[in-house]
Amino acid sequence: MNPFNLSYEALMCTNITKKIKLVNELYTLKNECGLDYQSSCKIVVVEYPGRPEKPSLARFNTMPKRGKSDIGFIETIHAICHIEFNAINLALDAAYRFRGMPDQFYKDWIQVAFEESQHFQLLNNYLIELGYQYGDFDGHNGLWKMTHETDYDVLARMALVPRVLEARGLDATPKIQKRFTNSNFKPMVGLLDIIFKDEIGHVKIGNYWYHHLCKQRNLEPIKTFDELIQKHIGEAIRGPFNIEARKLADFTDQELTYLQAN
Numbered sequence: 001m002n003p004f005n006l007s008y009e010a011l012m013c014t015n016i017t018k019k020i021k022l023v024n025e026l027y028t029l030k031n032e033c034g035l036d037y038q039s040s041c042k043i044v045v046v047e048y049p050g051r052p053e054k055p056s057l058a059r060f061n062t063m064p065k066r067g068k069s070d071i072g073f074i075e076t077i078h079a080i081c082h083i084e085f086n087a088i089n090l091a092l093d094a095a096y097r098f099r100g101m102p103d104q105f106y107k108d109w110i111q112v113a114f115e116e117s118q119h120f121q122l123l124n125n126y127l128i129e130l131g132y133q134y135g136d137f138d139g140h141n142g143l144w145k146m147t148h149e150t151d152y153d154v155l156a157r158m159a160l161v162p163r164v165l166e167a168r169g170l171d172a173t174p175k176i177q178k179r180f181t182n183s184n185f186k187p188m189v190g191l192l193d194i195i196f197k198d199e200i201g202h203v204k205i206g207n208y209w210y211h212h213l214c215k216q217r218n219l220e221p222i223k224t225f226d227e228l229i230q231k232h233i234g235e236a237i238r239g240p241f242n243i244e245a246r247k248l249a250d251f252t253d254q255e256l257t258y259l260q261a262n
């Protein structure tokens with residue numbers, strides 16, 4: 001079966017339940033070796049991936065400041081749930097868009113899409129338990145923006161989405177967990193543990209394929225990364241960095257020195 005048509009269908013699907021069902025289907029087919037990764041399929045630009053009508057998308061600077069009130073914590077849970085929803089689309093787009101990569105590349109990103117859909121469900125179920133659901137607060141579009149901007153090259157995508165955006169999640173999670181520890185929402189600490197462990201794996205996959213591509217193209221990884229950062233972000237990535245987690249995700253010592261030097 002052609003994995004690209006199915007990935008595209010899941011990516012563009014606007015219904016959450018159906019999207020998760022399609023991701024599960026893709027994941028099962030991947031595990032049963034029922035996908036032919038050398039199939040062809042038209043590659044189209046996706047300016048807006050499939051998402052439900054709600055949440056409405058707000059600009060970063062109009063997002064409310066989240067305080068330490070219960071509603072502030074619930075907004076934070078919703079914001080993380082929104083990140084996980086977007087992460088499903090990010091992984092599906094990586095599995096769909098690029099051709100000529102080894103089979104394992106597609107398998108890796110289908111695996112990531114599946115795990116992100118699990119994270120989304122964990123958080124949405126918790127929101128439901130609390131009397132809310134995904135869509136009750138505004139979200140932002142930052143993650144997709146970078147995904148769309150790097151649709152021209154798999155190397156730029158691997159450099160900037162898993163290794164920058166997702167890796168930021170590794171830096172931020174322990175601090176967020178600490179805040180939840182002393183709140184009325186302690187189950188979040190355990191949920192974030194599960195998510196954190198998987199996210200290390202996702203960043204690791206990004207690092208693996210980034211270095212694979214640099215080697216294949218005979219490019220120096222740090223110089224190439226720095227050029228892409230300048231081109232797409234325009235300024236150095238800000239710390240503090242979770243060095244321990246980034247090491248587990250296979251950032252090299254030279255890469256960590258580069259990050260900390262900026």
Ligand SMILES: [Fe+2]
Nearest residue numbers: 084087116119
């Ligand atoms: Fe995730």
